[in-house]
Amino acid sequence: MISKKKDAEKDDVPLFMISVVAKMLDIHPQTLRLYEREGLLKPTRTKGNTRLYSETDIENIKQIMTLTRELGVNLAGVEIIMNLKHHIHEMKAVFSDFILYLQQEMQQEFAGFEEKFQKAVIRSPQHQVLKTVINKDSL
Numbered sequence: 001m002i003s004k005k006k007d008a009e010k011d012d013v014p015l016f017m018i019s020v021v022a023k024m025l026d027i028h029p030q031t032l033r034l035y036e037r038e039g040l041l042k043p044t045r046t047k048g049n050t051r052l053y054s055e056t057d058i059e060n061i062k063q064i065m066t067l068t069r070e071l072g073v074n075l076a077g078v079e080i081i082m083n084l085k086h087h088i089h090e091m092k093a094v095f096s097d098f099i100l101y102l103q104q105e106m107q108q109e110f111a112g113f114e115e116k117f118q119k120a121v122i123r124s125p126q127h128q129v130l131k132t133v134i135n136k137d138s139l
Contacts, residue, residue, distance in 0.1 A: 012056050014043065015053070018032055027061070027065065034075075038079065039079065040078060041064075060082070064082075
């Protein structure tokens with residue numbers, strides 16, 4: 001099974017030139033350049049300064065297009081939304097790490113607890129406990 005990290009790395013590999021992305025998404029190349037100037041995208045550049053877009057870049061472009069075309073958000077609003085989305089993603093990762101840390105700490109803290117508890121409890125068969133209760137009530 002491929003890990004999420006490897007999937008994320010695969011999605012970040014720059015593969016597509018601006019003309020290919022423009023055709024794929026039915027968007028003008030100048031619009032892609034505008035998104036880059038506005039700081040909404042940061043495609044990888046080759047040594048010859050050619051823009052190369054990754055699968056992650058393409059997903060971001062799709063989100064920008066949805067926000068602008070379907071929801072009427074301007075580019076300043078898109079920037080705020082994308083930044084918030086990025087921060088939420090980072091917070092989820094930090095929270096997941098924290099939960100993992102807590103689980104490990106609890107496992108260490110309570111390691112052997114069940115064994116210690118079993119030794120500390122005095123066992124008595126259930127029927128004896130009931131007899132005792134019944135006998136006390138009948139008096």
